[in-house]
Amino acid sequence: MDKMEDLPPQRRAEILAARLERSQRALSDAEDALESRMKQLFRANQDLSLRESELARKLEIESTLLLGALSTIGMATVYGERERGFTLSEGANAILGLPDGEAATVERLVAALHPLDRDRIVREGRRFFSEKAAGVPHVYEHRIIRYGDGETRWLSWSITREESREGRPAYLLATVRDITEERQNKRRVRALQLRAERRVAELASLQAELAAAKERVEDTLSARNRFISEMAHAIRTPLAALTGGLELLQAKVRDDGLQDLTIARNASDQLGELASRLIEQADSGDEAPSPSFPGTAALPTPSTATAIPDQPKVLLAEDTESNRYVVERLLAELGCVVTSVENGAAAVEAVRREDFDLVLMDVMMPIMNGEQATQTIRGLSGRAARTPIIGVTAHSLQSERERLLSAGMTACLAKPVRKEALDTAIRTALISGRDVSTNQARFDHELFRRTFGDLPPAYRSRMRDAAKKDITRYAGEVLEAVETNDDEALSRAAHSLTGVSLNIGAIGIVEELAAYREAAPLGEVSIEPFREAVAACLLVVDDLYDALVSGAE
Amino acid sequence: MKGIIFTELVGFLDHAGGPDFAEKVLEDAGLPHGGAYSRVARYPWQEAVRVVEAASRETGAEFSDLCQQFGAYLFERFTVLYPEIIGRYSDAEALLSHVEDHIHEDVKILYPDAEPPTVTVRNEGDRLRVEYASHRPFAHIAHGLVAGAMNHFGDLRDLEWLTSSEGGTRAAFAMTR
Numbered sequence: 125m126d127k128m129e130d131l132p133p134q135r136r137a138e139i140l141a142a143r144l145e146r147s148q149r150a151l152s153d154a155e156d157a158l159e160s161r162m163k164q165l166f167r168a169n170q171d172l173s174l175r176e177s178e179l180a181r182k183l184e185i186e187s188t189l190l191l192g193a194l195s196t197i198g199m200a201t202v203y204g205e206r207e208r209g210f211t212l213s214e215g216a217n218a219i220l221g222l223p224d225g226e227a228a229t230v231e232r233l234v235a236a237l238h239p240l241d242r243d244r245i246v247r248e249g250r251r252f253f254s255e256k257a258a259g260v261p262h263v264y265e266h267r268i269i270r271y272g273d274g275e276t277r278w279l280s281w282s283i284t285r286e287e288s289r290e291g292r293p294a295y296l297l298a299t300v301r302d303i304t305e306e307r308q309n310k311r312r313v314r315a316l317q318l319r320a321e322r323r324v325a326e327l328a329s330l331q332a333e334l335a336a337a338k339e340r341v342e343d344t345l346s347a348r349n350r351f352i353s354e355m356a357h358a359i360r361t362p363l364a365a366l367t368g369g370l371e372l373l374q375a376k377v378r379d380d381g382l383q384d385l386t387i388a389r390n391a392s393d394q395l396g397e398l399a400s401r402l403i404e405q406a407d408s409g410d411e412a413p414s415p416s417f418p419g420t421a422a423l424p425t426p427s428t429a430t431a432i433p434d435q436p437k438v439l440l441a442e443d444t445e446s447n448r449y450v451v452e453r454l455l456a457e458l459g460c461v462v463t464s465v466e467n468g469a470a471a472v473e474a475v476r477r478e479d480f481d482l483v484l485m486d487v488m489m490p491i492m493n494g495e496q497a498t499q500t501i502r503g504l505s506g507r508a509a510r511t512p513i514i515g516v517t518a519h520s521l522q523s524e525r526e527r528l529l530s531a532g533m534t535a536c537l538a539k540p541v542r543k544e545a546l547d548t549a550i551r552t553a554l555i556s557g558r559d560v561s562t563n564q565a566r567f568d569h570e571l572f573r574r575t576f577g578d579l580p581p582a583y584r585s586r587m588r589d590a591a592k593k594d595i596t597r598y599a600g601e602v603l604e605a606v607e608t609n610d611d612e613a614l615s616r617a618a619h620s621l622t623g624v625s626l627n628i629g630a631i632g633i634v635e636e637l638a639a640y641r642e643a644a645p646l647g648e649v650s651i652e653p654f655r656e657a658v659a660a661c662l663l664v665v666d667d668l669y670d671a672l673v674s675g676a677e
Numbered sequence: 678m679k680g681i682i683f684t685e686l687v688g689f690l691d692h693a694g695g696p697d698f699a700e701k702v703l704e705d706a707g708l709p710h711g712g713a714y715s716r717v718a719r720y721p722w723q724e725a726v727r728v729v730e731a732a733s734r735e736t737g738a739e740f741s742d743l744c745q746q747f748g749a750y751l752f753e754r755f756t757v758l759y760p761e762i763i764g765r766y767s768d769a770e771a772l773l774s775h776v777e778d779h780i781h782e783d784v785k786i787l788y789p790d791a792e793p794p795t796v797t798v799r800n801e802g803d804r805l806r807v808e809y810a811s812h813r814p815f816a817h818i819a820h821g822l823v824a825g826a827m828n829h830f831g832d833l834r835d836l837e838w839l840t841s842s843e844g845g846t847r848a849a850f851a852m853t854r
Contacts, residue, residue, distance in 0.1 A: 125694055126697055127695060131697060135697065139697065139700050150684075150714055150715040150718075151715065154680075154715035154716070154717045154718060157680075158717060
């Protein structure tokens, strides 16, 4: 880097000339900029002066208003010596209403005293120097009749007496104010205050009446809802027995009797529906939460047991004898081995003592209800805690269903229990061990309709039941083969299951099975999606059958 | 942008490369008025970019490096030009923490039409985070200024780049131990 002094003279001269020229132009720029700033400052100064004069004018106005306000306050001072008389300040003229030029005197003041206050004030005045304590202010209020307009005005005095001291005579110093407006305002404020207090008291009384009326209405409504709910529940218990009885009769009745039985079943269904609606109606008006254990139980982990037993061991917990009899019979017809207990506490004991494949649990039971029993079972140790539990409830409310599921139930059935629904619920619970959403079921509806449509009507429901049984069986074999790593058994069971599933269009099962078998050789893969697909398909088969097959007949 | 930045930029060229280099750069930059800058006037910031670009072409140095060097030079010049402002602070952290509420406020009083960048500072555990934001792409100059301030106060901490916007209008640095 060459410094200026290291450069050749010619170059140095050129650079200095260029810089001088630039400096001159920069100076010119600076002058322009400064001039512009000067103009701005001048304008700002002008603006400031304008604001100053505006402010001064405003201050003057405020000051005038303030002085005017002071003069209208109506205040005066009085100085007096007993022997030498009294002097009143200028404000006293305005207070007494005297015209300008006329001096206010004590005599004029006494003459203006209101007749009703005159004696009292004159009496107080006479003994003021002799009786009133010195050095402290004494306050008086009285009326005058003002000169000029004759208006009655209220005055307030604050008078202090000082004793004679060191040659100075005794004297008094007083201030007097016209407090007429102040008194009126106070009275108005007090009147408004009293009125407001009365209104508040009235409102409080109205609110109390309203609350009492509301309480009466709520009590009445609650009693009505309780009555409706109790009656509907009471109807449901014999109704459940009736429905179950009809279910049992179906296997025994032949020919024309079947049609009569269908009519009776329809009537029973309608009664069940009516009872449900009554309960829903009553419960929707009663928001008191039903008693339950605090907190929610952990959802059961699906059992790793995979084979679906041919004769599942079922524990039935039901307090009503007729219902117990009917459900026992239905379970027996479905091939279950049944053990019955009469309340939740007995159910817990039974599960603790013995292994069951499934528990069918009534919700409303004495001693310990189904919800509490479920929570207790979920708190047990070992396999017992994972036993699938199907709740049976007279309610069909979604909120209750969710509560029961969160308490640890695997699924819920509404009373009266129908054989098909019971069959499906048992299969689903055994397969999945948890609540399954029907959204997970994938079916080819056309294939489903055609399979059943091609059969004579008398064979269709039998075909449906057979398909459910086969799917349960082969799915169980698939799960068992997966558990034991038996490739040959898996291949065999998968082949059978695929055939049965495709027969009724249950493509969800086929797809999940294929996905599992494809991914299994590549490493860790879960069988859970397959398990859920089977459970979901079993869950919707009946509804699909009603919608696509029997509904279309 | 304020003229003082331009006059100091010309001074930086002189200081860094000598008068001959400075003249060549100004000529090469093709400025509308040949680089005749006044401290009290205002000029488009794009002209400063053109000057640094010309210096970069002349020397082969990176544009961003030259900006950082100029930032450090500029801070040292501030200590000469505005000793009463710089003298208020005992260390770099105190100065940087008050750029926004003291220094830029003063700048706005002196030059009401000035648009200084936003500089925010906050403690993040064992480091001090400094964020720069402006409508002008001078994040590297800001970095140089912070480095210059640290050098002036004898602050031995490292100065790290944390983030930078593509155009150089925003950046964040950290003073770390």
